[in-house]
Amino acid sequence: MKSIALPIFIASLTCLQAVAQTPAKSKEPCGGFRAELEKMRELDQANRVMPDEVPKEEFERRWKTQKEQDALNQSRLAEIVAVIGWPKISDCGQKASSAAFLIVQHSPPDVMTRYHPMLEGAMRDGDIRKQDFALFDDRVRMNAGRPQLYGSQLRFVDKEGKRVLELWRIDDEVNVDARRAAMGLGPLAAYVARFGLTYAAPEVKQAPAKTTAAPAAGASAALPDAKEK
Numbered sequence: 001m002k003s004i005a006l007p008i009f010i011a012s013l014t015c016l017q018a019v020a021q022t023p024a025k026s027k028e029p030c031g032g033f034r035a036e037l038e039k040m041r042e043l044d045q046a047n048r049v050m051p052d053e054v055p056k057e058e059f060e061r062r063w064k065t066q067k068e069q070d071a072l073n074q075s076r077l078a079e080i081v082a083v084i085g086w087p088k089i090s091d092c093g094q095k096a097s098s099a100a101f102l103i104v105q106h107s108p109p110d111v112m113t114r115y116h117p118m119l120e121g122a123m124r125d126g127d128i129r130k131q132d133f134a135l136f137d138d139r140v141r142m143n144a145g146r147p148q149l150y151g152s153q154l155r156f157v158d159k160e161g162k163r164v165l166e167l168w169r170i171d172d173e174v175n176v177d178a179r180r181a182a183m184g185l186g187p188l189a190a191y192v193a194r195f196g197l198t199y200a201a202p203e204v205k206q207a208p209a210k211t212t213a214a215p216a217a218g219a220s221a222a223l224p225d226a227k228e229k
Helices: 002-020 034-045 056-084 089-105 109-124 130-143 173-182 188-193
Strands: 154-159 162-167
Touching (some): 089 109, 109 130, 173 188
Antiparallel strands (some): 154 162
8 A cells, every 4th residue: 555655645745736727728629639538548447457357366466557547538638628728529529528527536535625626617518428427526525424315325234244245325325316317327226237236216205194173163264375474
């Protein structure tokens, strides 16, 4: 861990400084960075595996290599953003734009938080996919210890001596599938099934029916459209 802490820290500072700068826009589409971003996407995914997919020693080796590459990607992305702003789908294409998203998604929490307004604006302008922003927003919330909105984030926990996956807690969970649909995501049950989990939506609690006392003898009942005071 000590061997990778320093480059990750330096990359975080570089990202924070570059994101804070006002981009100097390039006249060339994507500033000539499209191919480089697409290659960075490949590097972002090169060594990402689940702990149960490879032996422990190989997982630790690949994870260490990936963290070092992540730090390099984060630093370089900050430099690119300082030149062209956020790599938009309309300028850079889907693959290059998604590369930028993945790199930020795998950044330290403080860097993710700093990018959040930029990505939210790009999402509203149609320059990143709603699905991508939903995952990003959930991770920012989880990093801050807050409930997620779309149910995209899971975590490993120790249960009876075993590491198992579970959903991070969800805000207003009864409406999670409605929010997912609005962002172009499928039902949560289908999503978590990909990780070998079963999900049952919480039951909607019905409010108890109100009872109205019968009017006393000689009293007149309120008209159906009368408003209660």
